[in-house]
Amino acid sequence: MEYLRAMIVVTGAAGFIGSVLAVRLLEADYRQLVLVDDFSVEAKRANHEHLPVTRVDRSAFPDWLRANESQVQFIFHLGARTDTTEQDAQLLNALNLDYTKEIWNLCVEFGLPLIYASSAATYGDGSLGYVDSHDVVSDLQPLNPYGRSKNDFDAWALAQERKPYFWAGFKFFNVYGPNEFHKNRMASVVLHTFRQVQATGGMKLFRSHREDYQDGHQTRDFVHVEDVCSVLLHFMHHRVPAHSGLYNLGSGKGRTFLDLATATFHAMGKEPNISFVDTPEDIRDTYQYFTEADLTKLRANGYSAPFRSLEDGIDDYVKKHLIPGSPRAPRATSGESA
Numbered sequence: 108m109e110y111l112r113a114m115i116v117v118t119g120a121a122g123f124i125g126s127v128l129a130v131r132l133l134e135a136d137y138r139q140l141v142l143v144d145d146f147s148v149e150a151k152r153a154n155h156e157h158l159p160v161t162r163v164d165r166s167a168f169p170d171w172l173r174a175n176e177s178q179v180q181f182i183f184h185l186g187a188r189t190d191t192t193e194q195d196a197q198l199l200n201a202l203n204l205d206y207t208k209e210i211w212n213l214c215v216e217f218g219l220p221l222i223y224a225s226s227a228a229t230y231g232d233g234s235l236g237y238v239d240s241h242d243v244v245s246d247l248q249p250l251n252p253y254g255r256s257k258n259d260f261d262a263w264a265l266a267q268e269r270k271p272y273f274w275a276g277f278k279f280f281n282v283y284g285p286n287e288f289h290k291n292r293m294a295s296v297v298l299h300t301f302r303q304v305q306a307t308g309g310m311k312l313f314r315s316h317r318e319d320y321q322d323g324h325q326t327r328d329f330v331h332v333e334d335v336c337s338v339l340l341h342f343m344h345h346r347v348p349a350h351s352g353l354y355n356l357g358s359g360k361g362r363t364f365l366d367l368a369t370a371t372f373h374a375m376g377k378e379p380n381i382s383f384v385d386t387p388e389d390i391r392d393t394y395q396y397f398t399e400a401d402l403t404k405l406r407a408n409g410y411s412a413p414f415r416s417l418e419d420g421i422d423d424y425v426k427k428h429l430i431p432g433s434p435r436a437p438r439a440t441s442g443e444s445a
Contacts, residue, residue, distance in 0.1 A: 114161075114179045115343075118143040118168065118210070119186030119224070123287040124279070126154035128183060128336045133158065135340070139178075143168045144186060150289035169209055176217040181343050184210050184223040188253070196252045203256035204263070211264065211271070220273040220346050222339055225261055225353060227280040227328070227398050228254030237328075238401045239278060239355045241265055250393035261353055273346035277339070280357030280400050283420070284332030285428040295329075296364060297421055300371040301429045309380035310368050316391060322383045323365035326397045328357035331420035341410050350408040357400030358414040370418045374425035 115132055119125035120142035132140055140160040144151070155162075163171045165186060172179065188202040207223060214221040230237055231248040244262050249255045261276055283295035290298075300310045315322050338356055365381065372379040386394055415423075 114139040114141050114175070116141045116143060116172075116179055116182045118165070118182070118184045120144050121146055121148060121151040121155045122185070123290060124224070124282060124332055124335060125183070125185040126286045127284065127332045128185070128339060129155070129158055129160065131336045131340060148289070154286045154289070169213060172213050172217070176213070176219065179217075179219055182210065182214060182219055182221050183339060184221060187224055194252060196256070199252050199256040200259075203253070204260050207260050208263065211267075214271040214274070215269045219271060221271045222275050222277065222342060225276040225278045226254060226257040227278050227355070227357065227400070229258040229261060229278060230398065233395065233397055236401070237355065237399055239353050239404050241353060244353070250395065270351065273348050274351045275342050276353045277356040278353065278400070279335065280328040280330055280355070280398055282330055282332050282335055284424050286332070296367055297371055297424060298429070300368050301375065301425060304372065304375060304377065309382060310372070311382050311384045312364050312368055313386040314383040315396075316386055317396060320396050323368070323381065324363045326361040326363050326399070327395070328359070328361050328398050328400045329367060329417055329420070330356065330358045331415050331424070334358070334414045337412060338405070338410055341412075345409055347408070352404075354405050355400035355402060356405070357398070357402070358417070359400050359402040361397060361399035362417045366417060367421070370421040371425060373418075374422045375430070
C-alpha cells in the first residue's frame with residue numbers, strides 16, 4: 108500500500124482528459140493526488156472543485172516539485188494549450204514547448220517517470236502515414252502552430268541524452284467524452300452535435316472541399332476519454348524503461364463524421380437530420396481529412412484491452428452525461444458546426 112500513498116501529479120487537471128484521469132486515480136484509491144493547472148478558469152471549475160486533492164497553480168509547480176520531489180511517484184503532464192486554431196506561436200511555445208522542457212528536466216534531475224501529451228496533429232496531412240516511429244518525427248509537417256509545438260517537443264525529447272528513466276509521449280487522436288464542456292469550439296463533434304440537435308433539431312457538418320471525399324466522409328480516429336485514461340494508467344503501472352518513447356493513442360479505426368453524427372442522433376433517440384455547410388476559411392487549408400492511429404507499438408508493448416466502438420462510446424456519453432437530467436448535462440446552444 109506504500110505505492111497508493113505516494114503522490115501522483117496530474118497537470119492540466121482542470122481540463123478535459125486530466126480531470127477524467129484524476130477521477131480514475133481517486134477511484135483506484137490513489138489518495139495523494141496533486142492537481143496542477145490554472146484553477147482560476149471558471150468554465151473548468153465543475154471538473155475539479157469536488158475532488159479531495161492538493162491543488163498547485165501551474166506557475167508555481169516547478170518550485171513546488173523541487174520542494175516535494177521525494178514524495179512524488181509519477182507525473183502525468185497533460186497541461187497544454189490545445190486550440191488548433193491558435194496562431195500565437197509564442198504562446199504555444201511557452202506552454203507546450205518551454206514549460207514541458209522544464210518538467211522533463213526536473214523529472215531527469217529527480218529520477219521521476221513522465222507521461223506527457225503529444226498529439227495526432229503532429230502528423231499534418233498524413234502523407235507520411237500515422238505510424239508512431241521515432242524515425243519520421245523530424246520529417247513531419249504539422250498543419251498548424253499547435254501541431255508544430257507538439258512535434259517540436261517530441262523531436263527535442265528524442266534528441267536528449269538525458270531522459271527520465273521511463274517516459275512516454277502519447278499522440279492523442281480525436282478524444283471525446285465527459286468533462287469537455289469548457290472547450291467551446293475545440294470540443295468534440297459529439298458534443299457539438301448534441302447541442303445543435305437540442306437547439307435546432309438538426310446537425311450541420313462541414314462540407315468536403317476535396318474531390319476525393321464526399322461530404323461527411325472526412326475521417327478521424329475517435330477515441331473515448333475513458334479508453335485514453337485506461338492506456339495512461341496501464342503505462343503508469345507497467346513503466347518498462349525499454350518501452351519509453353512515442354505512442355499513438357486512438358481507437359485504431361478511422362470513422363467518418365457522418366458515422367459520428369448518426370450515432371449521436373441514435374443515442375438521443377432521434378432520426379438523423381444532417382446537412383452540410385462550408386468549412387470555415389480560417390481552418391480550411393489546415394483541415395485533416397483522414398486520421399487513423401497505427402496501434403502496433405502500443406499492442407506490442409503490452410496494452411491488450413479493447414477500445415470501445417464509436418457507437419458504444421457515444422451512447423454511453425450521451426445517455427450518462429449529456430441528456431438533460433444527467434449530472435453533467437450542458438446547456439443547449441445554437442450555431443455550432445464541426
